[in-house]
Amino acid sequence: MEDRTELSSLGEFALIQRLIGTFTNEQDSTIKGVGDDAAVIGSGEMKTVISTDQLIEGIHFDLSYMPLKHLGYKAVAVNLSDILAMNVVPSQIMVSIAASNRFSVEALEELYLGIRTCCEVYKVDMVGGDTSSSTSGLVINITAIGFEKEDKIVYRSGSKEGDLICLSGDLGGAYVGLQLLEREKSVFKENPEIQPELDGHDYVLERQLKPEPRFDVVRQLATIGVKPTSMIDVSDGLSSELFHLGKSASLGATIYEDKVPIDPATMLASEELKMDGLTSALNGGEDYELLFTIDQSDFEKIKDEKDIHIIGHMTDQGFHLVNNVGQQIELKAQGWKAFESS
Amino acid sequence: MEDRTELSSLGEFALIQRLIGTFTNEQDSTIKGVGDDAAVIGSGEMKTVISTDQLIEGIHFDLSYMPLKHLGYKAVAVNLSDILAMNVVPSQIMVSIAASNRFSVEALEELYLGIRTCCEVYKVDMVGGDTSSSTSGLVINITAIGFEKEDKIVYRSGSKEGDLICLSGDLGGAYVGLQLLEREKSVFKENPEIQPELDGHDYVLERQLKPEPRFDVVRQLATIGVKPTSMIDVSDGLSSELFHLGKSASLGATIYEDKVPIDPATMLASEELKMDGLTSALNGGEDYELLFTIDQSDFEKIKDEKDIHIIGHMTDQGFHLVNNVGQQIELKAQGWKAFESS
Numbered sequence: 001m002e003d004r005t006e007l008s009s010l011g012e013f014a015l016i017q018r019l020i021g022t023f024t025n026e027q028d029s030t031i032k033g034v035g036d037d038a039a040v041i042g043s044g045e046m047k048t049v050i051s052t053d054q055l056i057e058g059i060h061f062d063l064s065y066m067p068l069k070h071l072g073y074k075a076v077a078v079n080l081s082d083i084l085a086m087n088v089v090p091s092q093i094m095v096s097i098a099a100s101n102r103f104s105v106e107a108l109e110e111l112y113l114g115i116r117t118c119c120e121v122y123k124v125d126m127v128g129g130d131t132s133s134s135t136s137g138l139v140i141n142i143t144a145i146g147f148e149k150e151d152k153i154v155y156r157s158g159s160k161e162g163d164l165i166c167l168s169g170d171l172g173g174a175y176v177g178l179q180l181l182e183r184e185k186s187v188f189k190e191n192p193e194i195q196p197e198l199d200g201h202d203y204v205l206e207r208q209l210k211p212e213p214r215f216d217v218v219r220q221l222a223t224i225g226v227k228p229t230s231m232i233d234v235s236d237g238l239s240s241e242l243f244h245l246g247k248s249a250s251l252g253a254t255i256y257e258d259k260v261p262i263d264p265a266t267m268l269a270s271e272e273l274k275m276d277g278l279t280s281a282l283n284g285g286e287d288y289e290l291l292f293t294i295d296q297s298d299f300e301k302i303k304d305e306k307d308i309h310i311i312g313h314m315t316d317q318g319f320h321l322v323n324n325v326g327q328q329i330e331l332k333a334q335g336w337k338a339f340e341s342s
Numbered sequence: 343m344e345d346r347t348e349l350s351s352l353g354e355f356a357l358i359q360r361l362i363g364t365f366t367n368e369q370d371s372t373i374k375g376v377g378d379d380a381a382v383i384g385s386g387e388m389k390t391v392i393s394t395d396q397l398i399e400g401i402h403f404d405l406s407y408m409p410l411k412h413l414g415y416k417a418v419a420v421n422l423s424d425i426l427a428m429n430v431v432p433s434q435i436m437v438s439i440a441a442s443n444r445f446s447v448e449a450l451e452e453l454y455l456g457i458r459t460c461c462e463v464y465k466v467d468m469v470g471g472d473t474s475s476s477t478s479g480l481v482i483n484i485t486a487i488g489f490e491k492e493d494k495i496v497y498r499s500g501s502k503e504g505d506l507i508c509l510s511g512d513l514g515g516a517y518v519g520l521q522l523l524e525r526e527k528s529v530f531k532e533n534p535e536i537q538p539e540l541d542g543h544d545y546v547l548e549r550q551l552k553p554e555p556r557f558d559v560v561r562q563l564a565t566i567g568v569k570p571t572s573m574i575d576v577s578d579g580l581s582s583e584l585f586h587l588g589k590s591a592s593l594g595a596t597i598y599e600d601k602v603p604i605d606p607a608t609m610l611a612s613e614e615l616k617m618d619g620l621t622s623a624l625n626g627g628e629d630y631e632l633l634f635t636i637d638q639s640d641f642e643k644i645k646d647e648k649d650i651h652i653i654g655h656m657t658d659q660g661f662h663l664v665n666n667v668g669q670q671i672e673l674k675a676q677g678w679k680a681f682e683s684s
Contacts, residue, residue, distance in 0.1 A: 005447035007475065016473055018447065019454045025467040027433045029489060032469075039469035041434050043489055046386035052394075052470060052485050054438040058477040091369045092383050096396040096483055105347035105360065112361045125367040127374075127381035128394060131358055133349065134481075135400040141438055141483040143394050147371060147385055 035248075036156050037085035037232060038144075049090075049146045049153065051082035057137035065181040068107055070209045071140075072114025078235065079144040080122060080213040081288045085233035087154035087218055090146040092127045093119065097141075098134035111140075122215055152227070154292070157248035159230040163293040165245075165253060165312040166228070166302065168217045170261040171238055172277055175284025176269045177201070177208030183273065203265035211288040217308070218290075224301050228292035237285040242319055243333040245293065255312030255331075257323045282321070282331070377590075378498050379427035379574060380486075391432075391488045391495065393424035399479035407523040410449055412551045413482075414456025420577065421486040422464060422555040423630045427575035429496035431560055432488040434469045435461065439483075440476035453482075464557055494569070496634070499590035501572040505635040507587075507595060507654040508570070508644065510559045512603040513580055514619055517626025518611045519543070519550030525615065545607035553630040559650070560632075566643050570634035579627040584661055585675040587635065597654030597673075599665045624663070624673070 007015065016034075025033050031047060032040040038051035055061055055075055063071070076093060083090035095115060099108060108131070119126055129141075180201055187194055198205060214233075221228065230249065232241045238260070246253045262277050270277040293314055294302060302308055319331040349357065367375050373389060374382040380393035397403055397417055405413070418435060425432035437457060441450060450473070461468050471483075522543055529536055540547060556575075563570065572591065574583045580602070588595045604623050612619040635656055636644060644650055661673040 003448055007441065007443055007445065007447060007450070010447060012473075015447065015450075019450055019473060020468065023458055023461065023468045025469070026465050027467045029433050030467040030469055033467060034470055039434070039436065041467075041469060041487065041489075042388065042390065044386040044388035046384065046388075048384065048390045048487070048489075050392075050436065050470070050485070050487065052436045052438055052472070052483065054440055054472060054474060054481065054483055056440050056474060056476050056481070059440070059475050091371050092381070094381065094392065094394045094485070096394055098396055098398050098401070098481065099349065101349055103349065105349060105352060105357065106345055108349070108357075108361055116365055119365065123368050125369045125372040125375060125383075126362065126365045127367070127372055127383060128376055128392070130394070130396060131354075131361060132396060132398060133401050134398050136478045139396065139398070139440065139476075139481050141394065141396055143392070143436070143485045145383065145390070145392065147383075147390075 031150065032155065037082040040086070040153055045149060046147045047150050047153065049083055049086050049088045049148060050143065051079060052141065052143040053079050053082070055140040057139070063138070065185055066209065068110040069114035072111040073118045073210055075140045075142050076115050076118035077211050077213045078288060079142040080124065081233045081235070083144050083146040084213055084215060084218050085231050085290060087152060087221065087228060087231055088146040088148040089215060089218055090124055090144045092125045092145045094127060094143040095129035095140070097131045098139040100134045100136050100138070103138065122213065154228045154231040156230055156232050156244055159245055159249045159251060159293040159314045161251055161314055161316050162296055163229050163314045164296060164299060164310050165255060165291070165293055165314065167261065167289055167291050167309050167311050168214050168307055169287065169289040170263045170266065171234065171287050171289065172262050172270070172280035172284050173204045173207030173266045174211060174286035175280045176266050176273065176275065177204035178286070179273050179275065180204060180269060181208065201265070201269050203263060204269045207287065211286065213288060214290050220305060224305065226294055226298045226301050228294055231290060231292035234287045234289045234291055235285055237283040238291065239282045239319070239331045240333040241291050242331065245291065246314065246319060249314070252315040252318040253312060254315050254320045254322060257321055259309060259311040261309045373492065374497065379424040382428070382495055387491060388489045389492050389495065391425055391428050391430045391490060392485065393421060394483065394485040395421050395424070397482040399481070405480070407527055408551065410452040411456035414453040415460045415552055417482045417484050418457050418460035419553050419555045420630060421484040422466065423575045423577070425486050425488040426555055426557060426560050427573050427632060429494060429560055429563070429570060429573055430488040430490040431557060432466055432486045434467045434487045436469060436485040437471035437482070439473045440481040442476045442478050442480070445480065464555065496570045496573040498572055498574050498586055501587055501591045501593060501635040501656045503593055503656055503658050504638055505571050505656045506638060506641060506652050507597060507633070507635055507656065509603065509631055509633050509651050509653050510556050510649055511629065511631040512605045512608065513576065513629050513631065514604050514612070514622035514626050515546045515549030515608045516553060516628035517622045518608050518615065518617065519546035520628070521615050521617065522546060522611060523550065543607070543611050545605060546611045549629065553628065555630060556632050562647060566647065568636055568640045568643050570636055573632060573634035576629045576631045576633050577627055579625040580633065581624045581661070581673045582675040583633050584673065587633065588656065588661060591656070594657040594660040595654060596657050596662045596664060599663055601651060601653040603651045
């Protein structure tokens with residue numbers, strides 16, 4: 001018998017390393033390949049910034065509580081967020097859909113309506129892709145593209161010790177929204193007569209079902225003349241993203257509990273679910289906010305900016321949270337694992 | 343009850359029209375969106391030419407006779423071919439894979455080995471993508487990218503009446519190879535003791551299992567100073583591609599049976615399978631040769647070029663084959679239908 005290593009026995013990063021670690025780049029037009037939110041390629045002055053993502057039914061989304069229109073919108077939004085995380089405004093997407101015969105034409109129209117709505121809101125053009133059948137379920141692949149001069153592009157790896165850590169918006173809402181939807185799904189499974197109890201939770205549900213890519217933040221930074229030293233979007237949770245920024249620069253980070261922005265609606269829903277709001281913010285993911293570092297000399301420019309919060313600073317090593325009574329707690333990255341056995 | 347239209351009730355083109363016909367483009371950087379082999383986007387002198395394709399197990403490939411290494415190679419090759427069909431040499435790809443737990447790490451390594459081999463042969467960089475789990479089967483999405491000046495890019499739609507129709511290589515082999523593999527699969531199903539009878543069919547099997555993208559043809563055209571007036575790659579069969587070139591220019595086309603290049607090995611295998619070699623060439627698909635038109639003034643430059651065949655000319659209307667006894671036969675497009683019910 002040949003060796004057989006189960007996919008679930010390796011973590012996401014170890015698996016990717018094993019599969020693509022032997023690839024090398026030969027083209028002068030490859031400026032940044034694998035390893036950031038997007039690749040940077042091209043030979044002219046304007047570089048092409050490009051990212052692709054595949055969403056699989058039953059793995060990345062659950063149609064029992066995700067309406068198809070929202071799914072289409074979200075699929076586009078999260079891909080646009082990858083380009084924004086390079087400090088670049090995306091301008092085009094390509095969309096490939098595979099659907100089984102379980103889906104009607106009308107169902108796919110709902111999906112594409114969501115895709116089109118997101119394109120219209122953010123003035124992004126859909127320039128290609130395909131639609132084909134699938135043997136089971138729904139698969140969505142979106143490629144997002146933007147164009148920018150090389151000196152404007154921001155990578156994960158550029159931070160220096162002492163740089164200030166900034167975050168747009170607030171965290172934890174998308175994860176708490178997901179927990180609410182999961183709770184209602186299991187209640188419904190046990191008793192389909194019971195109406196879902198989602199009243200008063202509009203904010204966290206919208207954070208989960210209809211995340212908005214932060215075009216405004218990238219434009220805001222350009223307006224005030226701040227180029228971050230590093231940037232990433234919060235897809236896997238604040239802790240995990242802090243680790244990406246720190247490790248790629250061989251640094252650590254310290255953040256402060258009282259600076260981590262959490263919306264009151266997120267705290268309220270967390271309490272109802274008997275969850276800790278801060279844990280949701282640190283490990284929840286899917287908020288698609290922008291996490292970035294700036295040089296201390298940019299502090300004056302950014303300190304009064306709306307919806308941007310300074311939550312800590314880069315250190316020489318270690319990842320820590322200083323809690324509200326001044327204790328320093330070690331952070332753990334608990335991002336989503338693609339092949340986790342459950 | 344809401345209306346329910348089955349996906350299988352619409353053809354591929356009608357479905358795509360219904361799903362994305364309402365999308366509009368707003369970006370100045372969108373030069374060509376949906377409707378060609380690839381999109382052309384970008385704001386600088388060098389344009390980005392980009393195409394994406396999704397391959398689904400059980401729909402686009404059958405692992406019972408397609409080794410994973412070949413599948414990886416072919417998935418890359420056919421996507422590179424879409425960029426070459428714009429007269430552009432591709433330089434990067436992005437790869438997203440979703441695989442169920444049925445696949446081991448070693449199996450995915452085979453797949454990526456094929457991907458890497460094709461990248462190395464054609465000096466194309468793999469710059470991104472992701473690997474995730476799937477609830478069933480294998481899904482491969484590849485995005486291919488190239489960079490070129492706008493005036494070098496060739497579209498499907500540029501031909502004029504009287505332009506000569508040219509074709510690289512030969513046709514029908516990939517389809518005949520597929521029929522051989524299908525035959526052996528059904529023989530094997532009935533009696534697993536019987537060894538496959540594939541001896542002597544290396545050529546058509548290789549055409550099916552390991553198609554080569556025609557980088558050489560795009561480079562050859564640049565060397566001899568010929569810019570085609572229109573171009574497409576042969577993925578769905580010669581007839582279907584001729585229709586694309588003709589209809590996009592509001593023209594027709596006439597080709598000649600004795601000019602359609604078919605390899606002797608393809609003819610031999612066709613006979614063994616009791617199939618008509620010409621029909622395989624016209625309707626078979628998956629040869630990934632380049633079909634293009636040139637201005638008559640370029641005839642002298644191209645007439646002695648190796649592996650390029652002049653097979654007919656563009657007319658004012660109608661699609662015809664002139665057979666070997668001089669009869670004019672109407673061509674029918676019989677391309678692959680994505681949602682055909684079977």
